[in-house]
Amino acid sequence: xxxxxxxxxxxxxxxxxxxxxxxxxxxxxxxxxxxxxxxxxxxxxxxxxxxxxxxxxxxxxxxxxxxxxxxxxxxxxxxxxxxxxxxxxxxxxxxxxxxxxxxxxxxxxx
Amino acid sequence: xxxxxxxxxxxxxxxxxxxxxxxxxxxxxxxxxxxxxxxxxxxxxxxxxxxxxxxxxxxxxxxxxxxxxxxxxxxxxxxxxxxxxxxxxxxxxxxxxxxxxxxxxxxxxxxxxx
Numbered sequence: 001x002x003x004x005x006x007x008x009x010x011x012x013x014x015x016x017x018x019x020x021x022x023x024x025x026x027x028x029x030x031x032x033x034x035x036x037x038x039x040x041x042x043x044x045x046x047x048x049x050x051x052x053x054x055x056x057x058x059x060x061x062x063x064x065x066x067x068x069x070x071x072x073x074x075x076x077x078x079x080x081x082x083x084x085x086x087x088x089x090x091x092x093x094x095x096x097x098x099x100x101x102x103x104x105x106x107x108x109x110x
Numbered sequence: 111x112x113x114x115x116x117x118x119x120x121x122x123x124x125x126x127x128x129x130x131x132x133x134x135x136x137x138x139x140x141x142x143x144x145x146x147x148x149x150x151x152x153x154x155x156x157x158x159x160x161x162x163x164x165x166x167x168x169x170x171x172x173x174x175x176x177x178x179x180x181x182x183x184x185x186x187x188x189x190x191x192x193x194x195x196x197x198x199x200x201x202x203x204x205x206x207x208x209x210x211x212x213x214x215x216x217x218x219x220x221x222x223x224x
Contacts, residue, residue, distance in 0.1 A: 004152075031210050042201060043153060045212035088152045092210055096141060097166055100152030 002027045002093045006101035014109050019076040021104035023089035030092060032065055032072045037103070038085040046074075046087075079108050112136060114216035116202050122222045123192055130188045131219045135204030142185050143213060144177055145201040153201055153215075159185060160207070192223045 003026040013019050023032065031050045035043040047056055049065035049072060056063045060083075062075045076083055086103040093099050115134045123129050135142045140161050145153035156175065158166045161182035174192075179185040189196055199220050203213040 009150075033210075033212065035215075042215040042217050043203075045214070048210065048212060090152070096143075096205070096210065097155050097158060098143075098153075098213065099155070102150065103152050 002091065002099050004089060004091055004099050004101040006089060006104050008104055009102065010105045010107075012107040012109065013079050015081060016078050019079050019083070019106055021074050021087050021089075021106075023072045023074075023101055025070045025091050028069050030069075032069075033090045033098065034063060034072075034074055035088045035090060035100075036085050037088065041085075043088060076106075079106070081108050081110050084108050114202055114204055114214050116200075116216040116219050118219055119217060120220050120222075122224065124224050125194060126191055128188065128190045129192055129221065130186055131200055131221075133185045133187070133202030133216060135184070135202070136214055137183075138206070139204035139214070140182070140207040141205045141211075142179055143203045143205075144185070144187050145203065147199045147201055147218070156187075189221075192221075194223045197221055197223045
């Protein structure tokens, strides 16, 4: 079945530094979704990318979908302590079943 | 609160016991999903309902697991003869019908099997 891999597993940054997490799928995706899970919380939807090469921004967050629609990235500019959490990418396998990556844990040191 | 709710939030049980969890989705959402999440992993798909119909079930899911959504509203997930390996967070999510829509997750039920 489809596999979704994320790197790095963990990143600890100084507040104000940038952060990037990468997501790779074993198959071409119709779309990719990103979720954030705060410590002790549940996944919360951030964004969905659909088009090849699509780039979307949400304030300090920039999301990209690769040209081949098999990879994606999330970049956070000038991290803040509120950015702490685990960032997951997820792609649909078939139907509406989502396959999640293992996530990238972000810790921010102030 | 109009979000997804789950009950109970925590459950501790002894190995071999049966447990049942409940999920109340956002009222206008036709789709309902169950996931399992263990430490350091992303949510793992278990099963999915469109209204009251269970359309998909993970091949990895043991026969000890069963889910229902009798009236197309709330859903229950039952685990029979629990094993220590069933210890995990069980997440429910719901979404609107049509296409690929964002999923709204509930707070989860944390199951500990002793």
